[in-house]
Amino acid sequence: MAFVETSKRNLVRQAWLTAFVAVLFCLAATALQAAETKSLKGVALIIGQSKYEHIAALPNPANDARDVAKMLTDLGFDARNVTDRDAAKLKRDLERFVEDAEGADVAFIYYSGHGIEAGGENYLVPVDADISSLEDADAALVPISAVMDALKKTVPVTIVLLDACRTNPFPADAMVRRAPTASASPIGAGGLGPVRGAKALGNTPATDASLGTVVGFAAEPGRPALDGAAGENSPYAAALLRHLAAMKGTEFGSVMRMVTEEVYLDTKAKQRPWVNESLRRLLYFGIAPPEPTGDDGLITGERRQLLLTISDLPDPKRAQVELASLQEGVPLDALYGVLKALGTEKIPEDPTDLQKVLDAQAERLKKMMSERAALRTDDPEIKRLVASADKAIGQGAIVTARKFLDDAVGRVEQTSDVVDEAEGLVKQKRLADAAIYARRADASALVFDYKSAAGDYAKAFSLAEKWDDKLRWNYKSQEAEALNASGNATGDLDALQHSIEAYRVILNFIPNGEQNRDWAITRNNVAVVLQTIGERETETAHLEEAAQIFRDSLVVFERVKDDINWAAAQGNLGNVLLTIGERQSDPKRLNEAVTAMRAALEKRPRDKVPLDWASSQMILGIVLYALSEREPAGEHLAQAEAAYRLALEEYTREKTPVEWGMVENNLGNTLVTLGIQLNDKAKIDEAADAFRAALKVRTRETFPVAWATTRLNLGNALSGVARFDMGTDALEEAASAYGDALTVFTRQRFPKDWASAQNNLGSIYQTLGQRTRDVAMLDQSAASFRAARQVYVRRKFPLDWAASQYSLGNTLRLLGGVTDKPEYYGEAIAAFRDALREYKRETNPRQWALTQAGLGSTLHWLSMSNADPKTLLESIAARRAALEVLTIEAAPVDWANAQNGIGMSLLNLGNLQRTDKYLSDAEAAFTAALKVFTRESQPMQWAFEQNNLGDIHWNRASYGGGKAEYRKAIEFFESAKQGFTEAGYTMPIPLTDKKIDLAKKQMAKK
Structure with missing residues (x-):
């Protein structure tokens, strides 16, 4: 052998x-x-x-x-x-x-x-x-x-x-x-x-x-x-x-x-x-x-390469292909052949993008299979080539199938000059030839050569235009779809514009411009292309035009009782309104998007189309979450959480692992926001668990972009956990998660995601610098926020720009305190006031209130440098404005921080003016903050409030209050010392000990 x-x-x-x-x-x-x-x-x-x-x-x-x-x-x-x-x-x-x-x-x-x-x-x-x-x-x-x-x-x-x-x-x-x-x-x-x-x-x-x-x-x-x-x-x-x-x-x-x-x-x-x-x-x-020879040899050769390609695909991608094959009723072999033709390095990492590819190509495969019987020709060579192409597609040998169809088209072109003997024969020949061009176009589309596919559909249209009204409609429609796909894949705006022109040719086929079902479907397709163009532009004109077309389509679909297309148009309308709404401060469009998604759900009953229903629930959750960011207390967050949990009843890890991981990720985002607003650590811990669950499917090897997104979100959850722990472990783990995300989200490939990760990393360095009083950490924080602003420019991303300004203001305020350089406070005040140019109480109440609170805090610390009572009054006014939005029910921690800040400013104002008239109001503010800052839930903040109340009684004693006030001051200072010890925060303890000693000495003199 x-x-x-x-x-x-x-x-x-x-x-x-x-x-x-x-x-x-x-x-x-x-x-x-x-x-x-x-x-x-x-x-x-x-x-x-x-x-x-x-x-x-x-x-x-x-x-x-x-x-x-x-x-x-x-x-x-x-x-x-x-x-x-x-x-x-x-x-x-x-x-x-x-x-x-x-x-x-x-x-x-x-x-x-x-x-x-x-x-x-x-x-x-x-x-x-x-x-x-x-x-x-x-x-x-x-x-x-x-x-x-x-x-x-x-x-x-x-x-x-x-x-x-x-x-x-x-x-x-x-x-x-x-x-x-x-x-x-x-x-x-x-x-x-x-x-x-x-x-x-x-x-x-x-x-x-x-x-x-x-x-x-x-x-x-x-x-x-x-x-x-x-x-x-x-x-x-x-x-x-x-x-x-x-x-x-x-x-x-x-x-x-x-x-x-x-x-x-x-x-x-x-x-x-x-x-x-x-x-x-x-x-x-x-x-x-x-070995097999001839056509079978070519098919077997490509089949073997396909099998080796499949063996390298990770299980989550396999699951998506298997589900698409089952749902769409197309051969598994052919769908894998489509992905091989695309090239493994070009297979979308994001499961949503992969799903779009599979859906589009499965639809083409179904059309090819359904039209197979209608393809008739008297030429035996063409019959052989078409039969071999069908066999190759069934074996997943898509490139080989296209070669056979290239040969068939060549045969058509060789014999095209002998078809004019009689009108009947001409019609039969032209339609048969058109079918061959369309067949090759289908094969080109399956290997993602949309440009060639559009050319062949256009040729098929020209051959069939005068002979068959139905075929001319179909071929022109397929040309438009291929041009849209080409524009999507390459970013070619000319291809997208040509797609719109092709759809408008189809609209001219409708007699007397009648606004019927065909008119609505074609216009709906035009709107999809307009939305694609609009998503790549900074202006919203094309997006608004698409939204209006979707609304016009809905009228027709409702009139003809077409529930399937009506629900699809509602979903399209919801998506385009979400895209518009995310760019605007006014939540009007987001509210309209919620209405559209809820309407789509009414036509997608769970018992009949469970996966479509779950998809609509997931998108509804995304829109509700986006809407909650425009509200003072995030009223829609609970509804977003409910929508995601409903979606998870159908999207299970076993049945639909990719979608399951996506919903777990989105649910985690909602739980983080809820946990921070409600001061609920259990919610944030649950969010971290959701992100870690999602990462079991969204692995770096399989879905690097989705992995980076979820790592970014896990960092947000860990940052939230750090609020309840004065150590640095959670913060350092969060920084590591953000760093992981930035290995994928480079500025060149993913500028917006890169900027988001920079913002989050800046927040982590900010908290680490605050806890350790490390100037280098705070400098890194400021650098990260400034880096994010390179992408988040005000004209294109007004709310993201404002968020970066707000965060930079907080870091500059901390730098002023750590370095004792008041110029940082001036820079911080400018950053907060810039943020307030976009954050309005009417449209962004919560962000507006938080920025007012940050401005008030900075003004307070600036007053410590310039000893200016006017600056303290401005500080108190800013924080009281914030409290008009930040309630104890909706935002307990932020409310308590504002109360504490007001108390500090009142206390200092009394010291500057040498009067005790502000002490009662200051004491009331500190006492109010203790409703949230309890010894059990927030031991360090509780200790600071104890210290502040000690200062109140010290001042009263200084203004003639006697031994009783000193005794109360000592009690509060000792409680504060014990609280700092329990929280593991030893930095303020020496100063607290000094206050206790001085109070005892003063009391002894009385």
């Missing part, structure tokens, strides 16, 4: 066949193959067990064994085929095979029949086995571990392929004993198992002579395999027969990956083989039976 092995430098792999490592192995082999090729000897034993005497017979194993034996013989193996063996004969066959294999380079066993696993041992089931065989399994059945151990001692490479993962042929509760006196073990549920004890089968240490072992199972652990139609081959055997022939030029591991994905596609994702590999060299088989 002749097959080839190539050295592999101490690389050992034991993994699922989908591992990316296999690709690296193949690359390594390419460099070594020529130098290290040599002739090797291979022996094979092929076993097929069909005619069971006492348990369920199997129709196909004998066929499988016969066909696999022929194939291995053609590959150069010394192959022996045995069928229907009882226990004695089967054991003798295996013993003889071990003897014959000594001196060979490769030993290959293929077994098709019943097999079971029990107690960590795998057993082949002889045809004479019955229930009594289980009482003495080592004697009556055939354990395979000993055979493998014996082969590994004398043969460098052992390959065992077990097509025996069929359902258990014995009673479900039957037990197995290795010997009559041994303990009993249950039978594994899914046939043979990949483990023996605690070690993976075939993973025992190799001897010096062994280059490793490959053990292949027809199905994954715990899953039964299919037997196939009677008289044919099992799916596993059929895949082996189709692809082992490729070993003349492809490494064995890659061939087995092809086999795995062939079974997966052939069984429509019901079965997927499993391989345990521990080879230390790559295998290349040099002699092979004849």
Whole structure:
């Protein structure tokens, strides 16, 4: 025989066949193959067990064994085929095979029949086995571990392929004993198992002579395999027969990956083989039976590349493709072929974008399949090419299908000058030729060459325009869709404008400009293109035009009772209003978007379209969350949370993992905001759990953009948690999460997300700098906010710009305190006043109030530098304005902070004016703050309030209050000291001790 092995430098792999490592192995082999090729000897034993005497017979194993034996013989193996063996004969066959294999380079066993696993041992089931065989399994059945151990001692490479993962042929509760006196073990549920004890089968240490072992199972652990139609081959055997022939030029591991994905596609994702590999060299088989030639050869070649591409796709993407295939009723093979044509490096990482691609291409596949019967031609060559193209698409060989259709179009163009003999023949020919152009356009679109597709649809339109009204409509519509897709994919605004022009041609087909259902559908499509254009512009004119068209469409759909298109138009309207509303301070458009999404839900009942219903609930949650950001207390946050939780009743991790992860992420955002507003740590902890759950699906390897988004959001949750803990652990973990996000969100590729991450990172450095009084941290914070403003310019992103100004003001205020440089306070005041140019009480009440509070705080600290009573009065006025919006019910922490600030300013104002007339109001403000800052929930803030109340009584004592006031001051200072100690915040304690000592001395003098 002749097959080839190539050295592999101490690389050992034991993994699922989908591992990316296999690709690296193949690359390594390419460099070594020529130098290290040599002739090797291979022996094979092929076993097929069909005619069971006492348990369920199997129709196909004998066929499988016969066909696999022929194939291995053609590959150069010394192959022996045995069928229907009882226990004695089967054991003798295996013993003889071990003897014959000594001196060979490769030993290959293929077994098709019943097999079971029990107690960590795998057993082949002889045809004479019955229930009594289980009482003495080592004697009556055939354990395979000993055979493998014996082969590994004398043969460098052992390959065992077990097509025996069929359902258990014995009673479900039957037990197995290795010997009559041994303990009993249950039978594994899914046939043979990949483990023996605690070690993976075939993973025992190799001897010096062994280059490793490959053990292949027809199905994954715990899953039964299919037997196939009677008289044919099992799916596993059929895949082996189709692809082992490729070993003349492809490494064995890659061939087995092809086999795995062939079974997966052939069984429509019901079965997927499993391989345990521990080879230390790559295998290349040099002699092979004849490969398919002609059209079939081209299809098979691309099919094999498709299978290798599928094997590298992560499970979440597979789940999306499988769900799209099932929902849209299109072949799984063809959808995977579409993704391969796109190129793995261009497959969208964001699950929403991937879903759009799958939906669009599934729709094209459905159209191609539905129009197949209508495609008629008298040209036998064109018939052959079209039939081959259909076969190629069914096999996922989309590029090959397009080649066949290129040849068909070439044939059309060669014969186009002989079609004018009669009008009837001309019509038939033109329509047939148009169909060929349209067919090629479909194939071009499936490989994402939308520009070529649009050209071919335009040619098909020109051929059919004068002959068939329905076809001219369809071809022009498909041209418009392809132009829209081209503009979407490339950012080509000309393509989008040409798409609109094509739709307007269609509108001219409608008699007398009647505003009927076709008119509404076509205009709706125009609006979708206008929305795409508008999303890329800073102005909203195109978005407003799209919104009006959607409204016009709704009138028609309602009149003709078309609920499906009516609900789709409402959803489109809600999306475009959300896009407009997010750019505006006025929440009017967001309110309209909520109304539109709720209306869409009325036409999408959960019992009839559960996934559409869940999708609408999710989008409704997004709109409600956006609306809550325009409210003083986020009244719509609870409704957003409810909408997300409803969506999760249909979007489960098992059924729709990608959508489930998306909703968990959105739910987490809502819970963070709720937790911060309500001072509810449990909500924020729940949010962090939601983000961590989402990250189980939204992994960096699979969905890097979604991963970065959720890491960013997890950082926000951890920042919220840090409010309740004076340490720095949560803050440092949050900073790490933001840093992770920035490895994906670069300014060049994702400027808006990059700016958002910079803002959040600035907030973390701000809090760390505040707690540690670290000037460098605060400088980093200011730098991050200023970086964000490079993207968040006021004209394009007014609210984001205002948010950056507000945050920068807070950092500059802290820098003024840490450095004792009042110029920072002036810069902070300017930043807050800039933010108030966009934050208005009428449209952004909560942000306006928080900015007023920040301005008041800064004015307070500035007054400490310039000793100006006027500045303190301005501070008090700003904070009192904030309290008109920040209530204890809606925003308890912010309300309490404002109360504390008012108390501090009143206290200082009295000191500057040397009067006690402000002390009662200041005391009332500090006491009010204690309604929120309790010792249990906020120990550090509680301690500061105790300290402030101590200052009140100290001042009263200074104005003649006597020993009683000093005594009360000492009590409050000692409470404050204890609170600071409990909170782990030791910095103020020396000053508190000094106040206690001074108060005691003053009291002693009275």
